Amino acid sequence: MLKKAGVAILGLGVVGGGTYEILTKNKEYFKKTQGVDITVQAVLEKNKERALSLGIEESKIASSIEEVCSNPEVDIVVEVIGGTGVAKTFVKTALMSGKTVVTSNKELFAKHWPELEAEAKKMNAGLFFEASCVGGVPIIRTLIDGMQANKILSIKGIINGTTNYILTKMAYEGWSYEEALKEAQRLGYAEFDPTADVEGFDATYKLSILSSLAFNKKICIENVYREGITAITKEDIAQGKEMGYTLKLLGIGKDTEKGVEVRVHPTFIKNDNPLASVNDSFNAVHLVGDAVGEIMLYGRGAGALPTGSAIVSDIIFAAKHNEYFYASFKNNAQGNKETKFVKDFTSKYYIRLTVKDMAGVLAKIATTFAKNNISIAEVKQVGGSDNSAQIVVNTHVCAEGAVKKTLDKLSTLPEMIKVNSVIRIED
Amino acid sequence: MLKKAGVAILGLGVVGGGTYEILTKNKEYFKKTQGVDITVQAVLEKNKERALSLGIEESKIASSIEEVCSNPEVDIVVEVIGGTGVAKTFVKTALMSGKTVVTSNKELFAKHWPELEAEAKKMNAGLFFEASCVGGVPIIRTLIDGMQANKILSIKGIINGTTNYILTKMAYEGWSYEEALKEAQRLGYAEFDPTADVEGFDATYKLSILSSLAFNKKICIENVYREGITAITKEDIAQGKEMGYTLKLLGIGKDTEKGVEVRVHPTFIKNDNPLASVNDSFNAVHLVGDAVGEIMLYGRGAGALPTGSAIVSDIIFAAKHNEYFYASFKNNAQGNKETKFVKDFTSKYYIRLTVKDMAGVLAKIATTFAKNNISIAEVKQVGGSDNSAQIVVNTHVCAEGAVKKTLDKLSTLPEMIKVNSVIRIED
Numbered sequence: 001m002l003k004k005a006g007v008a009i010l011g012l013g014v015v016g017g018g019t020y021e022i023l024t025k026n027k028e029y030f031k032k033t034q035g036v037d038i039t040v041q042a043v044l045e046k047n048k049e050r051a052l053s054l055g056i057e058e059s060k061i062a063s064s065i066e067e068v069c070s071n072p073e074v075d076i077v078v079e080v081i082g083g084t085g086v087a088k089t090f091v092k093t094a095l096m097s098g099k100t101v102v103t104s105n106k107e108l109f110a111k112h113w114p115e116l117e118a119e120a121k122k123m124n125a126g127l128f129f130e131a132s133c134v135g136g137v138p139i140i141r142t143l144i145d146g147m148q149a150n151k152i153l154s155i156k157g158i159i160n161g162t163t164n165y166i167l168t169k170m171a172y173e174g175w176s177y178e179e180a181l182k183e184a185q186r187l188g189y190a191e192f193d194p195t196a197d198v199e200g201f202d203a204t205y206k207l208s209i210l211s212s213l214a215f216n217k218k219i220c221i222e223n224v225y226r227e228g229i230t231a232i233t234k235e236d237i238a239q240g241k242e243m244g245y246t247l248k249l250l251g252i253g254k255d256t257e258k259g260v261e262v263r264v265h266p267t268f269i270k271n272d273n274p275l276a277s278v279n280d281s282f283n284a285v286h287l288v289g290d291a292v293g294e295i296m297l298y299g300r301g302a303g304a305l306p307t308g309s310a311i312v313s314d315i316i317f318a319a320k321h322n323e324y325f326y327a328s329f330k331n332n333a334q335g336n337k338e339t340k341f342v343k344d345f346t347s348k349y350y351i352r353l354t355v356k357d358m359a360g361v362l363a364k365i366a367t368t369f370a371k372n373n374i375s376i377a378e379v380k381q382v383g384g385s386d387n388s389a390q391i392v393v394n395t396h397v398c399a400e401g402a403v404k405k406t407l408d409k410l411s412t413l414p415e416m417i418k419v420n421s422v423i424r425i426e427d
Numbered sequence: 428m429l430k431k432a433g434v435a436i437l438g439l440g441v442v443g444g445g446t447y448e449i450l451t452k453n454k455e456y457f458k459k460t461q462g463v464d465i466t467v468q469a470v471l472e473k474n475k476e477r478a479l480s481l482g483i484e485e486s487k488i489a490s491s492i493e494e495v496c497s498n499p500e501v502d503i504v505v506e507v508i509g510g511t512g513v514a515k516t517f518v519k520t521a522l523m524s525g526k527t528v529v530t531s532n533k534e535l536f537a538k539h540w541p542e543l544e545a546e547a548k549k550m551n552a553g554l555f556f557e558a559s560c561v562g563g564v565p566i567i568r569t570l571i572d573g574m575q576a577n578k579i580l581s582i583k584g585i586i587n588g589t590t591n592y593i594l595t596k597m598a599y600e601g602w603s604y605e606e607a608l609k610e611a612q613r614l615g616y617a618e619f620d621p622t623a624d625v626e627g628f629d630a631t632y633k634l635s636i637l638s639s640l641a642f643n644k645k646i647c648i649e650n651v652y653r654e655g656i657t658a659i660t661k662e663d664i665a666q667g668k669e670m671g672y673t674l675k676l677l678g679i680g681k682d683t684e685k686g687v688e689v690r691v692h693p694t695f696i697k698n699d700n701p702l703a704s705v706n707d708s709f710n711a712v713h714l715v716g717d718a719v720g721e722i723m724l725y726g727r728g729a730g731a732l733p734t735g736s737a738i739v740s741d742i743i744f745a746a747k748h749n750e751y752f753y754a755s756f757k758n759n760a761q762g763n764k765e766t767k768f769v770k771d772f773t774s775k776y777y778i779r780l781t782v783k784d785m786a787g788v789l790a791k792i793a794t795t796f797a798k799n800n801i802s803i804a805e806v807k808q809v810g811g812s813d814n815s816a817q818i819v820v821n822t823h824v825c826a827e828g829a830v831k832k833t834l835d836k837l838s839t840l841p842e843m844i845k846v847n848s849v850i851r852i853e854d
Contacts, residue, residue, distance in 0.1 A: 022576055022718045033643040033755050034575055130573075136719035138573025145572065146557075146565025148461055149449055149739030216460040274725060277704055291449045291736035292563035292726060298701060299722030309718035312576030323748060328460050 002031060005319035006041035006073040008062070010090050011081035012050050015104050015131070015311070016043075018304030019078060020054055022312045036319040041073040044090075065090045069097035076126075076318050078311055079103040084111055095119040095127070100324075102314040104131035104307055110205035110221050114332040126324040128314035133206045134159055134283045136306030137299040138313070143213040144325055150289025152214040155253040156426070159206045161281035161301040162190045162197035163229050163249040168279045171237050171247065177230065189281055199228035200264040203251045211253035211262050214287065216328060218335030219253075225263035225345075232266055236352060236421045239382060239392060240268050246276040250426065259340035268350055268425040344401045348377070348425035350394055351403075353410070354417040357389040361415045365391065368413070372406040374398040388417055394425070429458060432746035433468035433500040435489070437517050438508035439477050442531050442558070442738070443470075445731025446505060447481055449739045463746040468500040471517075492517045496524035503745050505738055506530040511538055522546040522554070527751075529741040531558035531734055537632035537648050541759040553751040555741035560633045561586055561710045563733030564726040565740065570640040571752055577716025579641040582680040583853070586633045588708035588728040589617045589624035590656050590676040595706045598664050598674065604657065616708055626655035627691040630678045638680035638689050641714065643755060645762030646680075652690035652772075659693055663779060663848045666809060666819060667695050673703040677853065686767035695777055695852040775804070775852035776822045776830055780837070781844040784816040788842045792818065795840070799833040801825040815844055821852070
């Protein structure tokens with residue numbers, strides 16, 4: 001028996017256009033293989049020309065969210081506007097009208113999931129967000145319906161395509177950060193203002209959503225340690241290569257007896273780590289569960305059709321089923337408060353320093369680390385010029401706080417010129 | 428509101444034991460995070476000692492499938508016996524009693540899915556089989572609920588851990604096939620009689636199930652071309668390495684305008700193919716969808732806890748939801764008959780020959796290929812001894828039939844000593 005569903009798309013940008021394309025192109029296929037007949041009944045888009053150029057009839061171009069929500073032909077509202085301004089208002093309005101919402105908006109979801117979920121529950125409406133994290137990769141569905149048998153112990157992901165493209169080009173082409181960013185902008189991988197990507201905000205939103213699902217605990221973005229890639233140099237990437245490491249911007253979540261630890265930062269991983277060969281704009285998420293062991297999902301994290309794939313899969317799910325996913329954990333600020341977080345996390349560190357090339361400087365540095373209880377795995381001179389030397393120190397596992405203290409102390413040494421880089425190493 | 432579900436486990440081998448362990452260890456966690464209270468109410472296992480050693484109360488050890496199926500406390504029956512003998516009888520009996528069945532039995536499912544599904548539908552019972560393919564990797568759930576937006580164009584997978592372990596050891600340790608098999612048997616990765624794995628039967632079962640789901644068409648095992656790894660030599664693996672190729676036993680499915688093509692055979696893939704770095708007993712499935720592009724899922728394809736993870740995730744899904752998955756395509760022999768299959772598929776080929784070391788032999792070989800319309804990408808001598816030479820011919824894309832004809836013709840040449848290997852190359 002064919003189920004019918006009407007869809008409204010809010011915003012016809014890249015992802016909105018991709019969604020419309022898939023719904024139109026594969027309409028007959030969905031009838032046959034999914035038993036659902038999905039029709040785009042309305043769009044909300046200021047740029048009327050854009051809508052018409054996609055082949056959308058003028059009668060379907062709505063002029064307000066109220067018009068969309070009062071349309072009885074519309075069952076499912078797709079929000080692909082982005083941001084937390086009108087997008088939030090529109091999503092709330094749709095939910096309050098009892099419409100099911102499908103969104104790709106990670107910022108909205110990371111910041112306002114509790115509020116939106118409460119609204120959805122009240123109206124018994126669906127709230128779907130597969131497209132908010134890692135584009136076409138069904139990581140949300142996997143966490144909800146594929147990994148339930150497990151306590152997830154860790155989640156590690158390359159969850160931002162822009163920065164992964166930049167780091168890949170720096171590693172393989174020897175480009176500087178600035179060169180790689182410029183090319184990413186030219187290709188449309190990076191925005192004119194790249195802050196959200198390169199400073200790790202985008203990854204932070206996603207990690208907040210994914211780790212909440214993985215650990216069944218509310219994890220607000222304020223709890224995610226965040227560090228972007230703007231300070232990364234090709235020297236560090238080259239140095240890492242020599243040590244057998246690849247540099248990636250990772251989102252890392254761990255749930256241990258000590259508490260939850262969530263952080264986004266540039267990370268050295270061993271070359272044989274399955275995440276190390278995830279290149280260009282590809283994304284991947286690596287999970288460890290207490291039963292399943294390691295699993296990894298890999299694919300395109302962005303783009304019209306990959307993100308459209310996630311949205312349309314959510315639409316089809318919503319059209320077929322009457323049961324919706326609501327978080328089983330206390331999905332609000334109170335829930336977040338009840339979660340224990342590890343702030344002074346531990347890691348291995350790679351630290352590159354420029355010092356005056358004087359006798360005894362290495363010994364002084366080593367002593368400073370030792371005094372702060374940090375055990376050094378390796379220390380070596382990797383270059384220098386005139387009277388200065390470049391030193392790389394690799395530590396064993398130690399506490400973030402101890403490293404900060406050590407670096408503060410090092411800065412006061414007369415031999416010290418500069419702390420060039422501090423990069424965490426993850427096994 | 429806590430939902431209660433009672434489970435019976437048929438067979439307490441490796442996977443049955445793993446399932447029991449997860450259900451027991453994470454019971455409280457499932458109550459909290461999934462809202463389900465799952466209790467093992469019965470087991471069916473000839474070896475009573477085994478059951479008792481797992482901590483199962485004697486009163487829960489059933490003596491017959493009838494006893495299990497007439498137990499009103501049992502909602503879900505887990506079949507982890509394997510094979511198509513009693514396992515089939517037990518599964519049918521359970522379904523006929525209206526019990527939902529969760530199985531890891533790929534052979535049973537590949538051979539009798541239509542019959543079992545018909546029974547399940549009749550009784551409105553669930554029939555879950557995530558654990559039948561690729562262990563803990565949620566590939567079935569992904570195909571059913573994560574990729575619906577897509578027409579899947581191809582599926583390529585390393586879907587047998589035993590053969591992947593053997594090929595990895597041959598590649599990295601330089602072991603012979605026999606040496607690698609022996610070690611796999613010692614570690615419990617390979618059975619005493621390894622036929623099902625090394626001859627590709629196991630992969631064939633899985634490919635039949637996965638490609639049916641991927642392409643929404645019935646694909647019986649009879650339609651899957653099958654070739655195992657027993658003829659693979661370390662010479663070919665080494666030769667592949669030199670050309671930048673890794674050898675894997677792949678399950679390959681393609682759905683094109685010409686029809687469906689499904690095959691299991693040793694395959695050279697480029698080293699930068701994401702499947703190339705899937706080593707040891709790990710599995711991975713690579714999909715291409717018309718919207719999502721490439722995605723890959725990676726993880727453990729076997730073992731007590733990874734396979735148990737898939738089973739328990741199915742159990743939890745069954746306990747939480749009242750809607751079940753039944754195939755949308757005509758899931759029977761008739762459906763298979765209506766599917767168009769490509770038998771004379773095309774591929775690139777690597778062919779290693781031993782010939783008499785005589786002037787003009789290369790020209791003769793090249794001419795034979797040309798006469799059969801096969802374009803050669805590269806031909807080179809790679810070794811030899813006394814009066815013989817080893818020749819490797821790499822072809823451009825050509826038809827399987829043409830290759831067979833060419834090899835038949837080559838065998839009649841007086842210069843020909845032996846066709847050592849014919850291995851397909853997949854881009």
